[in-house]
Amino acid sequence: MTFYKQVRPILMAIEKEIGSHLEARTPLAEEVSRYILKSGGKKLRPLLFVLSSHLCGCENGEEIRLAPIFEYLHVATLLHDDVIDEAHLRRGKPTANNVWGNTIPILAGDFLLARALELAASSGLLKMVQLLAQTTSWLAQGEILEIVKTDALDLSEKEYFEIINGKTAVLIAASSRLGAVLAGAEEDKENALQKYGHRLGLAFQIIDDVLDYIGSEKEFGKPVGHDIKEGKVTLPLIYALKACTLEEKKQVKKQFERRKEEDIAAIVTLVKAKKGLELATNKAIEFVKEAKEALSIFPPHPAKEILLQIADFVIKRRY
Amino acid sequence: MTFYKQVRPILMAIEKEIGSHLEARTPLAEEVSRYILKSGGKKLRPLLFVLSSHLCGCENGEEIRLAPIFEYLHVATLLHDDVIDEAHLRRGKPTANNVWGNTIPILAGDFLLARALELAASSGLLKMVQLLAQTTSWLAQGEILEIVKTDALDLSEKEYFEIINGKTAVLIAASSRLGAVLAGAEEDKENALQKYGHRLGLAFQIIDDVLDYIGSEKEFGKPVGHDIKEGKVTLPLIYALKACTLEEKKQVKKQFERRKEEDIAAIVTLVKAKKGLELATNKAIEFVKEAKEALSIFPPHPAKEILLQIADFVIKRRY
Numbered sequence: 117m118t119f120y121k122q123v124r125p126i127l128m129a130i131e132k133e134i135g136s137h138l139e140a141r142t143p144l145a146e147e148v149s150r151y152i153l154k155s156g157g158k159k160l161r162p163l164l165f166v167l168s169s170h171l172c173g174c175e176n177g178e179e180i181r182l183a184p185i186f187e188y189l190h191v192a193t194l195l196h197d198d199v200i201d202e203a204h205l206r207r208g209k210p211t212a213n214n215v216w217g218n219t220i221p222i223l224a225g226d227f228l229l230a231r232a233l234e235l236a237a238s239s240g241l242l243k244m245v246q247l248l249a250q251t252t253s254w255l256a257q258g259e260i261l262e263i264v265k266t267d268a269l270d271l272s273e274k275e276y277f278e279i280i281n282g283k284t285a286v287l288i289a290a291s292s293r294l295g296a297v298l299a300g301a302e303e304d305k306e307n308a309l310q311k312y313g314h315r316l317g318l319a320f321q322i323i324d325d326v327l328d329y330i331g332s333e334k335e336f337g338k339p340v341g342h343d344i345k346e347g348k349v350t351l352p353l354i355y356a357l358k359a360c361t362l363e364e365k366k367q368v369k370k371q372f373e374r375r376k377e378e379d380i381a382a383i384v385t386l387v388k389a390k391k392g393l394e395l396a397t398n399k400a401i402e403f404v405k406e407a408k409e410a411l412s413i414f415p416p417h418p419a420k421e422i423l424l425q426i427a428d429f430v431i432k433r434r435y
Numbered sequence: 436m437t438f439y440k441q442v443r444p445i446l447m448a449i450e451k452e453i454g455s456h457l458e459a460r461t462p463l464a465e466e467v468s469r470y471i472l473k474s475g476g477k478k479l480r481p482l483l484f485v486l487s488s489h490l491c492g493c494e495n496g497e498e499i500r501l502a503p504i505f506e507y508l509h510v511a512t513l514l515h516d517d518v519i520d521e522a523h524l525r526r527g528k529p530t531a532n533n534v535w536g537n538t539i540p541i542l543a544g545d546f547l548l549a550r551a552l553e554l555a556a557s558s559g560l561l562k563m564v565q566l567l568a569q570t571t572s573w574l575a576q577g578e579i580l581e582i583v584k585t586d587a588l589d590l591s592e593k594e595y596f597e598i599i600n601g602k603t604a605v606l607i608a609a610s611s612r613l614g615a616v617l618a619g620a621e622e623d624k625e626n627a628l629q630k631y632g633h634r635l636g637l638a639f640q641i642i643d644d645v646l647d648y649i650g651s652e653k654e655f656g657k658p659v660g661h662d663i664k665e666g667k668v669t670l671p672l673i674y675a676l677k678a679c680t681l682e683e684k685k686q687v688k689k690q691f692e693r694r695k696e697e698d699i700a701a702i703v704t705l706v707k708a709k710k711g712l713e714l715a716t717n718k719a720i721e722f723v724k725e726a727k728e729a730l731s732i733f734p735p736h737p738a739k740e741i742l743l744q745i746a747d748f749v750i751k752r753r754y
Contacts, residue, residue: 141601199541230574237565237568242559253546253550263538263539
């Protein structure tokens with residue numbers, strides 16, 4: 117991350133602010149919240165909010181004060197997701213459900229979601245609350261669609277994009293858009309940052325799904341082919357299947373239904389052979405291009421430079 | 436319910452409104468939401484909101500439009516609670532987790548919570564959103580405390596009240612208080628309705644807990660002693676234990692740890708013998724008295740009359 121040096125002071129200010137809203141009547145709510153918030157993570161969403169605020173001329177500290185909203189919302193969904201996926205590890209650390217069982221993380225997620233919206237309301241900006249509530253409802257719907265479509269090898273590209281739009285892109289889009297809202301920027305700036313975040317979010321999730329086929333467990337915290345194991349069909353597999361003969365498709369169907377270790381390995385090999393990873397990465401590159409183009413309405417600005425670099429980084433990242 | 440005839444048109448208007456915000460990109464989110472919303476229930480929270488609005492002079496229809504907020508929030512917590520409690524039946528109907536498994540109801544709860552806050556934001560009243568977000572965070576904390584204190588026979592009266600405050604009273608208090616907020620009423624009216632709802636909520640939950648010791652499964656939808664079976668210590672048992680000899684306490688401890696059918700029956704019998712039910716009911720009666728007194732600042736008004744009758748009904752109800 118060549119831009120890391122530039123964003124470091126912002127990230128440190130965000131880190132300092134995160135966790136200052138967790139005091140709870142029940143110590144356990146606070147404990148679980150801190151545990152998940154400290155599980156690392158890139159703090160991408162609060163960072164985008166702060167940079168977008170700066171780009172739109174708001175740099176009075178309010179953007180730092182409100183930045184935790186986006187991390188709280190994000191980790192609230194992670195808490196619920198991990199319960200739903202029965203996940204044991206996240207970024208190499210035991211998940212909250214692994215430590216506390218299922219029930220407490222469900223409630224800690226509700227607690228964090230509520231704290232995020234409380235903090236948003238403290239901005240005095242109804243539009244912010246409105247957009248965040250809408251985003252939360254989309255997040256839940258994206259997740260529901262993903263679950264409904266689990267084990268569906270015939271998932272269409274359109275359905276895939278609906279899922280990743282809901283589960284990833286809407287919150288990233290809201291993070292950058294709301295920077296403009298906080299700054300009271302004109303509608304075209306708000307729309308530009310919405311588009312930037314949306315395309316960035318789609319690219320981000322596609323690359324996440326590509327990395328599932330290549331990342332080592334050590335680097336990425338998940339074994340290769342984890343999505344397939346979970347019955348999740350993602351873009352690389354969708355593209356690979358398009359290039360398959362009828363015979364090959366039948367073969368994949370059998371392997372996908374059995375999903376033993378050797379089946380997963382065979383599917384991973386096939387996806388690579390059919391150029392599923394390149395094709396999906398190309399799609400992500402297209403989205404990153406659109407994200408960067410969306411920022412063209414803004415004059416030169418240090419925050420703009422960083423946002424452009426973040427977009428490029430989404431493609432390059434290997435974790 | 437002698438007042439039922441009077442509130443019937445309001446309840447019908449609320450029922451009509453509930454469910455008009457559930458359209459979702461994923462049909463399943465809507466389906467689960469409708470399922471839980473149609474599981475009956477008294478619609479107490481939206482009713483209190485509407486009556487409080489009327490009492491404070493707002494009767495322009497906005498109170499009906501916003502009333503579903505309180506039912507959505509309530510059933511969102513029910514969805515999560517039933518997953519947490521691994522409940523199979525609610526009001527004699529299979530729970531959502533019984534029908535769809537655990538994962539979908541968690542997300543449907545998130546979806547409904549988000550829709551509630553979206554609807555609240557549409558009021559244009561930041562204070563409403565703020566209070567609801569705070570309420571949601573308290574609800575989650577109350578539930579967490581209840582779980583932490585499960586199987587704790589030494590639960591104190593103070594801890595019991597902290598739990599029922601979070602899990603029941605705060606939302607009922609918010610429902611009546613926000614009627615005043617919507618009407619733009621003076622602060623003393625807001626505080627009076629907050630107090631009314633809070634005390635009503637405490638009484639409501641105490642009676643719920645008393646009914647757990649006497650209600651038949653047919654009437655109440657739950658078998659007698661269900662709370663004990665779940666390791667939940669409530670006010671009747673706390674009061675009964677206070678009246679026990681050391682020997683009796685030791686006996687209860689053994690029975691509570693084993694919790695076989697005959698143990699539960701023995702504890703129920705003891706609680707009755709030690710007047711735990713009367714003492715708890717008396718506490719509820721005190722709260723109802725406080726609730727009614729809180730309304731003394733209001734001049735005579737049809738809505739006031741109904742609120743007073745609802746308070747009395749909380750004590751009389753047998754389901």
